[in-house]
Amino acid sequence: MxxxxxxxxxxxxxxxxxxxxxxxxxxxxxxxxxxxxxxxxxxxSPSQSARSLKTDRTHLIAVIVPFLEKGKLHDNPFYWNLVSGVEAGARSRKLNVLLTGVDEETETFSFITERQLDGVIVVGTHEGSRTMEEVLARKVPTVFMDSFIQSAHVSRVTIDDEKGGWLGAGHLLDLGHEKVAVVTGKLEGNGVSRERLRGVKRAFMERKVPFPDDLIIERPVNMAHARSLAKELKESGATAVFSFSDVAAMGLLKGFAECGVSVPGEISIVGYDNLFFSDYTHPSLTTVAQDVEEKGQIAVDLLFDQIEGRPSSKTVLDVKLIERESTAER
Amino acid sequence: MxxxxxxxxxxxxxxxxxxxxxxxxxxxxxxxxxxxxxxxxxxxSPSQSARSLKTDRTHLIAVIVPFLEKGKLHDNPFYWNLVSGVEAGARSRKLNVLLTGVDEETETFSFITERQLDGVIVVGTHEGSRTMEEVLARKVPTVFMDSFIQSAHVSRVTIDDEKGGWLGAGHLLDLGHEKVAVVTGKLEGNGVSRERLRGVKRAFMERKVPFPDDLIIERPVNMAHARSLAKELKESGATAVFSFSDVAAMGLLKGFAECGVSVPGEISIVGYDNLFFSDYTHPSLTTVAQDVEEKGQIAVDLLFDQIEGRPSSKTVLDVKLIERESTAER
DNA sequence: TTTAAGTGGTTAAACGATTAACCGATAACT
DNA sequence: AGTTATCGGTTAATCGTTTAACCACTTAAA
Structure with missing residues (x-):
């Protein structure tokens, strides 16, 4: 018709x-x-194709999520919340959302131009990645989330990660922990973690406690890695662990339970993200909380500004510490 | 250009x-x-709009996910896996995926016709829902996942839920549990749970154990509900719980821990879905496992058959029981 | 020698909207 | 009376592809 x-x-x-x-x-x-x-x-109902052809607007944005492993979307629940927030934001702006997983190395990004997307939101990448270059080369409105970007002209939404690191470490220090292991995940190219670590170090500095550099665990950690990491940490002399993700923290919890280390009795744990399960682990996780859904919403707002040609600003969201059962005095 | x-x-x-x-x-x-x-x-790169206009093919499918609460996508990790599977399947078929949350009551479905979607995949709805009616009315190729549908001509992919119920209950019965509480979630209109329950009853029947009807918990349960439900179950006389979702099971675990009930010492728990965290809870969850990602893939295959005008068949995937720490002999 | 078939293209008409330019009829001002 | 706005539309070009129909030329077959 x-x-x-x-x-x-x-x-x-x-x-x-x-x-x-x-x-x-x-x-x-x-x-x-x-x-x-x-x-x-x-x-x-009018044909969007015909409409787009004439108006050059598709009312379509993509959210680009990196693959965790071959062909599989990153299965961190964190991403799902992010995407959920984006979907909600897009909905209120009458935009539709294209969900696309990409393999950072091999993927083709031609869909951006072919579909003439009004804009794209990229999550979880970093300066210099192929994803970032390919996307920017397409000169389409773009917002980066949870990506580490230095370039000033690139629009992004982040949380105050430095503060997050500072809060988490400060909490542990205030409880009397000085030998704090920090599970950062891969640091190279990952500025988010880098920021958090900066905050951690500031907390140590402010309290004039020497920072135990040798306790930084820089390897990439998912749940399974974290589980086996626990055994290592047991021997390390650390009395507390600050994990930069709740997913890893949950793995640690399991690992510690398995090798008979009581949390928070012998070791305290602070996580990051406050995921949906963080209040349900045993013990529940003290964690640095961010409102992931709000983050998604704001990303769409920023993107929309760009689409409409308005100037857009970098937005930094606040974080807070949620104290639960996984931390205790030394 | x-x-x-x-x-x-x-x-x-x-x-x-x-x-x-x-x-x-x-x-x-x-x-x-x-x-x-x-x-x-x-x-x-050619304009997909112009192409679609001429060819009537958009190479675009939607996956429709119901809202959990106002404006927020169902945050059960289960759905994320499902969607991840769909994305992977779509990718291999050179289709793009539109992610849309819908409010079952109020939402508009006009995007289906406006965008001239090649097809849609609907998850988590049931016969008679507004979502189902609105989607089917649009006469576009459709596949339902995790939805209860009787009508023969509607294509869907499900798991063998009757078997899943039978496996879980059988396992508990074999361990000597007879007073088994079953946390089904809302049964009305939810045939998935109904099927599972049928399997449960069959297991009881085969072993000639009377099924404790009064221990069926039919209320909708998320993590928080399950947590408080634990207190109730403690008083119920049940020695085991079969929860039709791992999310609820995790809530129960926390609830039991809080009121001093040891699992599996005093109460055994069987979950359903085998989510990414199910091996990491304390104790880890015995659960009925399904391959959610494969499910997504197959949904796309089925949809593709329809799009290409090939006959498509209902597909039922197998399930298996994974024994972990949350169950023990009575 | 005529006819038929194959090769490697071109031409032009769609597809279904949007939108600038135009148009006739009243109404309102000088 | 003559000019100008305003109202409520219409006409037709246009967006960037695809594709059926056509065409000129060569080669093969009858």
Missing amino acids: RIRDVAERCEVSTATVSNVMNNKGRVSPETAERVRASIKEMGF | RIRDVAERCEVSTATVSNVMNNKGRVSPETAERVRASIKEMGF
Whole structure:
């Protein structure tokens, strides 16, 4: 069914029907009503393809999520929340969301230009990555989330990671822990972790406690890695662990339980993200919390500003510490 | 940049360029090569809008996920895995995925026709829901996942839920538990749970153990609900719980820990889904496992069959029981 | 020698919207 | 009376592809 069918039925021109649908041009209230009625009765809905072809707007944005392993979307629940927030933000702006996983190394990004996306939101990448270069090369409005970017002209939304690191470490220090192991994940190219670590060091500095550099665990850690890492940490002399993700923290919890280390009795743990399960682990996780859904919303706001040609600003969201059961005095 | 620009540069017609891109029609190897080279050099990529307009194919499918609460995608990690599987399947079929959350009651489904989607995958709904009616009314290829549908002509992919129920209950019965509470979630309209329950009852029947009807917990349960439910169950006389979702099971674990009930010492728990955290809870969860990602893949396969006009069949995937620490002999 | 088939293209008409430019009829000002 | 706005539309070009129909030329078959 085409706009012409509606036009014929109402005995007006297609232009008028178009004007009614878009509240543009001049059309008398009566005609408008007649047209609207017909549209409803006929169940007509205009072709977005034809529309986009003419207007150069698709009302389509993509959220690009890196793969964890071959062909599989990053299964950290953290990402799901992020995406959920983006979806909600997009919905309120009448945008649709294309969900695309990419393999950072091999993927093709042609869909951006082919689909003439109004914009893209990239999560979890970093300066110099192929993903970032390919996306920016397409010169389409872009917002980066949870990515480490230095370049000033790139728009992004981040949380105050330095503060997060400072809060977590400060909490442990205040409890009397000085030998704090920090599970950062891969640091190279990952500025998010780098920022957090900076905050951690500041907390140590402010309290004039020497920072135990040898206790930084820089390897990438998922749940399984963290589980086996626990055995290592047991021997390390650390009395507390600050894990830069709750997922890893949960793995640690399991690992410690398995080798008979009591948390928080012998070792305290602070996590990061406050995921949906963080209050349900045993013991529940003290963690640095961020509002992931809000983050997604804001990303869309920023993207929308760019799409509409408005100047957009970098947005930094606050974090807070949630104290639960996994930390205790030394 | 248009196809015409490429055509002019190569001194051929647009038709030829189009033919080269689609490997159609007759074009000499040399010309084809010349065209391909130009396309690459110029960085040309064809407009999907224009293409769709002419061909009536968008290579776009939607996965429709119900909202958990207002404006927020269902945050069960289960859904994320499902969607991840769909994304992977779509990728291998050169389809893009539109992610859309819907509020079962109020949402508009016009995007299906407006975007002329090639097909949609609906998760987590049931026969008679507004979502199902609205989607089917649009007469677009559709596959339902994790939805309870009786109608024969509707294509869907499910797991063998009856068997899952039978496996879980059988396991508990074999351990000597007879007073088994079953946390089903809302049963009304939810055939998935209904099927599982049927399996549970069969297990009891086969062993000639009377099924304790009064221990069915039919309320909808998320993690928080389950946590408080634990207190209730403590008083119920049940020696085991079969929870139809690992998320709820995790809540129960926390709840039991809080009111001093040892698992599996005093109460055994069997979950369902085998989510990414199920091996990391304390104790780890015995659970009925399904391959959620494979499920997503198969959904796309089924959808693709429909799109291409091939007959498609209902697919039922197998489940298996994974024994971990949360169950023990009575 | 005529006819048929194959080769490597080209031409031009769609697809279904949007929108600038135009148009006739009143109404309102000088 | 003559000019100018305003109102409520219409006409037709356009967006960037695909594709059926056509064409000129060569080769093969009858």
